[in-house]
Amino acid sequence: MRRGIPMFDGLRKKLSEAVKGFMKKEGPQIEEEAKTQEAATPQIGSIKEQKQPEPPRMEEVAAAVADAKQQDELVEERPKPELHVPKAAEEPRLPPMATGKIDRKEATREMKEKGDKSIKLSLKTKVKSVFTSTVVLNENEINDFLDAIKMSMLQSDVSFDTTEQIVDDLRGMLATSRIDSKGIAKGLESRVRQALLDTLNKSKQGVDVFTLIKERVRTNAVPVKILFLGPNGTGKTTTMAKIAYHLKKNGISSVLSASDTFRAAAIEQTEHHANKVGVPVIKSKYGADPASIAFDAIAYAKARGISVVLIDSAGRQETNKNLINEMQKMVRVASPDVVLFVGESTAGNALSEQISEFNKFMKIDGIILTKLDCDAKGGNAISIANTTGIPILFFGTGESYEALVPYSADFILNAIMPDN
Ligand SMILES: Nc1nc2c(ncn2[C@@H]2O[C@H](COP(=O)(O)OP(=O)(O)O)[C@@H](O)[C@H]2O)c(=O)[nH]1
Numbered sequence: 283m284r285r286g287i288p289m290f291d292g293l294r295k296k297l298s299e300a301v302k303g304f305m306k307k308e309g310p311q312i313e314e315e316a317k318t319q320e321a322a323t324p325q326i327g328s329i330k331e332q333k334q335p336e337p338p339r340m341e342e343v344a345a346a347v348a349d350a351k352q353q354d355e356l357v358e359e360r361p362k363p364e365l366h367v368p369k370a371a372e373e374p375r376l377p378p379m380a381t382g383k384i385d386r387k388e389a390t391r392e393m394k395e396k397g398d399k400s401i402k403l404s405l406k407t408k409v410k411s412v413f414t415s416t417v418v419l420n421e422n423e424i425n426d427f428l429d430a431i432k433m434s435m436l437q438s439d440v441s442f443d444t445t446e447q448i449v450d451d452l453r454g455m456l457a458t459s460r461i462d463s464k465g466i467a468k469g470l471e472s473r474v475r476q477a478l479l480d481t482l483n484k485s486k487q488g489v490d491v492f493t494l495i496k497e498r499v500r501t502n503a504v505p506v507k508i509l510f511l512g513p514n515g516t517g518k519t520t521t522m523a524k525i526a527y528h529l530k531k532n533g534i535s536s537v538l539s540a541s542d543t544f545r546a547a548a549i550e551q552t553e554h555h556a557n558k559v560g561v562p563v564i565k566s567k568y569g570a571d572p573a574s575i576a577f578d579a580i581a582y583a584k585a586r587g588i589s590v591v592l593i594d595s596a597g598r599q600e601t602n603k604n605l606i607n608e609m610q611k612m613v614r615v616a617s618p619d620v621v622l623f624v625g626e627s628t629a630g631n632a633l634s635e636q637i638s639e640f641n642k643f644m645k646i647d648g649i650i651l652t653k654l655d656c657d658a659k660g661g662n663a664i665s666i667a668n669t670t671g672i673p674i675l676f677f678g679t680g681e682s683y684e685a686l687v688p689y690s691a692d693f694i695l696n697a698i699m700p701d702n
Pocket residue numbers: 513514515516517518519520521597624652653654655656677678679680681685
């Protein structure tokens with residue numbers, strides 16, 4: 283499994299801190315206490331398993347109680363974290379999805395502003411963990427832990443709604459499950475992993491582009507037309523070249539349509555990639571109609587039995603009406619089989635808004651999330667599919683032609699929370 287994708291470093295670190303923060307003072311002590319308990323267990327051959335462990339010595343229990351009491355007092359003193367909820371909602375923890383009135387941006391900002399918290403286990407849980415092999419966290423502990431997880435996610439660009447969904451999922455798991463008292467941190471970590479995986483698996487299964495192409499080549503239903511669109515500089519042209527490279531490596535022919543006639547040097551850049559990869563390119567002049575270039579590229583592919591037409595486009599802001607019209611014309615004329623939105627992970631939470639705006643004007647089949655190798659917070663890879671309803675199909679992980687990874691939930695999960 284790949285590790286060390288910088289994009290996920292932020293979230294990985296924050297989630298790990300949230301789990302460890304929960305255990306900060308209590309963890310080692312509990313583990314020590316558990317060890318003490320283990321050491322005290324008499325080794326009587328085969329009946330060892332059934333034998334009740336000897337209770338810890340009085341002074342150990344007294345020390346644990348005193349320490350926990352002191353920490354309980356600290357918990358009492360600490361102001362409870364509150365979500366900003368409009369006046370109508372009295373309860374600070376009312377699920378925001380249910381009210382529909384929460385200013386998500388404001389709530390996100392407030393959560394992010396809350397500083398580091400030291401979270402404590404209650405006296406009861408702590409003492410119980412000395413005597414029993416499993417513990418159930420009480421409501422306050424769960425709330426504290428979930429607040430820390432929530433903050434880690436929001437700070438790492440997981441969207442507000444997705445964060446709420448993951449936290450609700452986790453709340454259910456923590457309220458009903460028993461955690462091994464000798465490995466509370468590990469137990470919590472595995473539940474966070476599960477909640478992340480549940481969310482990642484909920485997203486819609488996307489079209490498998492390479493399988494589709496292979497199938498169309500097999501049945502001679504070619505050319506397959508793929509359109510790349512998205513804001514400026516996200517990696518459309520580069521990703522198109524990566525796909526051409528991958529196809530070529532697999533013996534599938536393609537042609538590039540240099541349909542960005544808007545941005546300076548865009549045509550030369552496309553030509554440069556075409557030469558390096560070794561595929562033909564159809565081009566025209568700057569200012570020419572991008573749809574007619576795509577049309578020519580399709581005609582070229584048909585005439586020469588080329589399997590795939592990869593159609594570039596000029597970067598645009600979703601608010602630019604002229605460019606959107608031009609894009610819609612391109613979709614009408616080229617009638618692409620697959621429309622891919624290329625967005626950069628570094629755009630953070632703005633990315634889902636961009637995608638949703640584009641999707642209003644033309645149907646997007648899948649997302650390619652680029653620049654995972656650049657330092658970002660990593661959270662949007664978790665929430666984009668969830669918030670937009672459009673699946674991520676590939677990740678761009680660098681500038682080389684090889685740096686294209688098909689989407690997988692495990693890839694994200696293992697980058698964020700390696701399963702040791
Ligand atoms: N580090 C990194 N750079 C990338 C990636 N994808 C594209 N780029 C770079 O981003 C810049 C803009 O890419 P380009 O393809 O011209 O974007 P376009 O305007 O959307 O066509 C170029 O310098 C690319 O080399 C990626 O996954 N990782």
